Amino acid sequence: MSQARPAKGTRDFAAADVMRRRHVVGVLQRVFERYGFAPLETPSFENLDTLMGKYGEEGDRLIFKILRSGDFMKSVADPSQPKASELTDKALRYDLTVPFARYVAQNAGQLAMPFRRYQIQPVWRADNPQKGRFREFYQCDADVVGTSSLWQEVELVAMYHHAFAELGLDVAVRVNHRGLLAGIAEVAGLGDRLIDFTVALDKLDKIGPDGVRAEWRERGFTDAQCAALEPALQPMGDLNATLDRMAAWLSASEVGSAAVEELRWLVARASATGRLELDVTLARGLNYYTGCIFEVQALGVAMGSVGGGGRYDNLTGIFGVPGLSGVGISFGLDRIVLCLEELGLLPDLASGPQAMVFQFSEAESDFAFQVAEALRAAGIRTVLYPEPAKIKKQFDYADKIGAGYAVMAGASEQAEQCVQIKNLRTGDQARVALADLASFSW
């Protein structure tokens, strides 16, 4: 076994993989553009301080850092105990949202607000790989900044619905609101423990209500506080009934009540384009979310979320441009492809050439090349076998690369200015004049 292999958590994509991924990207790109989003690409790495502190403690740990260039060790004060900042000042991007916010802050004066962009690029995380989890993977993001209108949320949910419908993947789009979580914490007297409260609540589907209660107690919540949080553990049930229940429960909290009303407004409109579920246990880790949050779960296949997003009220504020509210969604390309593969929903996309021109002898090679060029001029994807070889070998190769037709162009064909074209699937063979190559039904 060769030791040559891609780095941990990364993969190569062979022709068939690339075709499948392009198919999915094509669908997403068309949906993005149909909703008026323009493309943006940003560098694969950013200054470290652009990324640090935006994703929470756990996120910071997973950022791939790049070693400083040059002889940086000589400026390290204590080589036995170097500080991180002495070794690294750049990092691979962890997501597309923060680089986007950096871009918006930098160009705020020139951009027409609200500004909407989509971005399809790889991101990197120093995570331990497992199912559907890689260290290099693609995110496909659409964001709008410069408006706090809830219609943006409605349109983004619609984009989720349309994109997944077009891909044929059954999904549940779940929605929640950071303000609702803050409201719950507030009425339970846990306003300062929002993170502890939500991190545990987020695990409800995994560890069950007893598990969540236990974790709350572990995190030092009092019995009274735990009791006050009980309504959050009740099954969601009907969407509007749940909203009514939340409204009554959180009436004492201003943020909580406002969040419930926003959700009510959103749900009334976004449910028109597809299924939308309210899930008060949905927390999402990314620190910067402040309003509605989304997560997309593929149905019928065990896989982490295939998409997520939400509203962030002041992400550009960190970069010196305050007062810009933004909202965005992300599609996880790699997981979507895995789901589609597992469910057999991907068309078999041929990537092979349409024709392969055979070579019979050195003396006939010039004509074979001529024919190959004529085919290419006609727009036919054509491979010229590189040397005269046994016919069996050439047929085997043609099959292996997935060629549709074998083209025989030797001395006898040249004499009559024609070629023999053999369909490699059916075995049918036809004699076609050189002048008719373009009109042949390839």
Add this chain to the structure above:
RNA sequence: GUGAUUGUAGCUCAGCUGGUUAGAGCGCCGGAUUGUGGUUCCGGAGGUCGCGGGUUCGAACCCCGUCUUUCACCCCA
């Protein structure tokens, strides 16, 4: 970062309580068959047993480390 798990030919895998030249199927190469294959037959090549140490008369097999795979936790797409 934590805890398990995996690694033998190009691929999928055998390989006994450690024992002598590590096997199979498929694939590959050559021939039967120097312009019409995918069948068949014959022959052949190909392995630092992930890597590095250690134990032993002797290690693919036992021990330690390391890398990698898969999975769970954490977190997330």
